Amino acid sequence: MPVPAGLGRFLVLVTVFLCAACGLVYELELVALTASLTGDPVTLTSVVLAVMVFAMGIGSLLAKRLRRRAAAGFGAVEAGLALVGGCSAMALYACFAWLDQPRPALVGCSLAIGVLVGAEVPLLMVLIQRVRRQDAGRAVADLFAADYVGALAGGLAFPFLLLPALGQVTGALVTGAVNAAVGGALVLWLFRRDLTVRARWTLLVANVLVLAVLATGTALTAPFERAARRAVYGADVRVAVHTGRQELVLTGGGRAGRPLALYADGRLRASARDEYRYHEALVHPAMAGPHRRVLVLGGDGLAAREVLRYADVRSVTVVDPDPGLVRLARDDAGLAALNARALRDPRVRVVTGDPFGRLRHTGPAGYDVVVSDLPGPTARDGAAPYSREFYGLALRAVAPGGRLAVHAGSPAARGAYWTVEATVRAAGWRTLPYALGRTAS
Incomplete structure (x- = not known):
């Protein structure tokens, strides 16, 4: 270890905390975005929770195959989770805008994220035991405590910080960047001696590529959202604002355009053509x-x-x-x-x-x-x-x-x-x- 065992154990638990927060943000973002697009929050929340919990079980079983290469496996899992989770909001919005089929994308993203999240804790259990051998019960208790507290932090950060400040698409991309940076830093620094030279370079390149994809997505969020709105509402979108509670869009209203229409989360709220009735x-x-x-x-x-x-x-x-x-x-x-x-x-x-x-x-x-x-x-x-x-x-x-x-x-x-x-x-x-x-x- 490049640091004393006590500090190394603390850094592993901090990573658990941050990864758990990111995982819950992905889950909430899937529910919030798809519910706002389709207007069916109860069904979709049930689908996301059921699919993710099921997939987490699969991920935990698959993680057994990676125990002998726990450091490399955890690095690969976090890079994949950052990419899938960070891009999931953009993928859902694209499927809604151009294909009018957000539900298959919702199930696919929930399944992939759940598998990757489920693989985290078993691999972290192996890694924390390599830092310092301790009773398995105590190690599990520490890991789950950090995991649950991190989930609390993610659950509070999503509605009160990420959603109002960044919006759903950018918030997911930023969360993915945090996920990739934290997971990559833990493996490539603290557990670098557990990696072969080839594995080290592979993980470094993979994390750099993931961060580049997420940064590019963040830079293109504004034009992407404009193009998606044009696909959904037509070319005469005049105002589009995220209020923290919903997306409000005003279309038309010009002399030669359509009558003014107000949309809330994709659903027509009022149209100047007939709202007076x-x-x-x-x-x-x-x-x-x-x-x-x-x-x-x-x-x-x-x-x-x-x-x-x-x-x-x-x-x-x-x-x-x-x-x-x-x-x-x-x-x-x-x-x-x-x-x-x-x-x-x-x-x-x-x-x-x-x-x-x-x-x-x-x-x-x-x-x-x-x-x-x-x-x-x-x-x-x-x-x-x-x-x-x-x-x-x-x-x-x-x-x-x-x-x-x-x-x-x-x-x-x-x-x-x-x-x-x-x-x-x-x-x-x-x-x-x-x-x-x-x-x-």
Whole structure:
């Protein structure tokens, strides 16, 4: 060892920590990106977890063949994991944009990453015993402790650091670079005497190539995402922003182009061609009665625009969990024109936060009308705004005789539409299901 045994053991455990963090980031990135592209988070999370756990078992069995060359095997595993995991987000996005088939890529990436992650711990177990012989039980306990703490760090770093600061594609590429650097450094420095000269040069060249591929991918992320958006949305993409919660895209809006359209995570949220039909049908029936104080759940300003058509409305509270959407609806010229600059009206107060939490902290009889203009229960924020508890809180928040308008989807999807109606009724409301053309509320 080039360092004392105690320091060498510590460096191995640090490597376990960092590799575990990278592995969990890959897993979360697969779930988050594919769920945002397909809108099916429950199924896809189950698929990723099941496939990865199964593949980890296979990887652990395959690692037995590498025990005699544990250092070289671990170096090769980390180089492969960095390449596959780092490029997985870009591969998934490409399959979605140009092939419209992200699910096979999801299963393939999950399988490959799981096999490589499963091979890590058995090989590290051999390496830590070469640093200093110790009781097998203690060695396993130390390795798994570092592994679990690293998974915690990766799980926290993904939503709070990597996703908001770098985005999904760049975040995965940077994670892969960290993975390659850490794994390569451990083997090529601490365990270099376990390698033949040929193995040493092979691993060095492999890690340099992996880092070069990841660096090239990072440099090309912006043009790649622009090309993928053109393939998905057409050539007239005007605005594309990652808010930390979702990707928002505005298309059209020019004099000679298509009507302005707002997409959230690849799904159409509003189109200037016909959104007024939906928002008029959602808002105006609920305004038949006292409506001085109105709560609007949904921050694109389009439902608030319809509420503000009533001159006797005194206050409108708009709540949305995504501050990026609120900024876009308030500051983008095209979207602000579409919502008639509703979010700048002096009667409007905008609150960024969880709609469920907002209702929970609203006192009894705080509003005359509640308008729930939120994405469906398959979206990222899940089914909480479509639960009996949510509607019960809304019932408490309205004054006697108050009304609640809920977006329930299309009546063509009879199961979802009537489930929403039954849930609202179960919370104590008297319901009136209705539809206008293909738009239902």
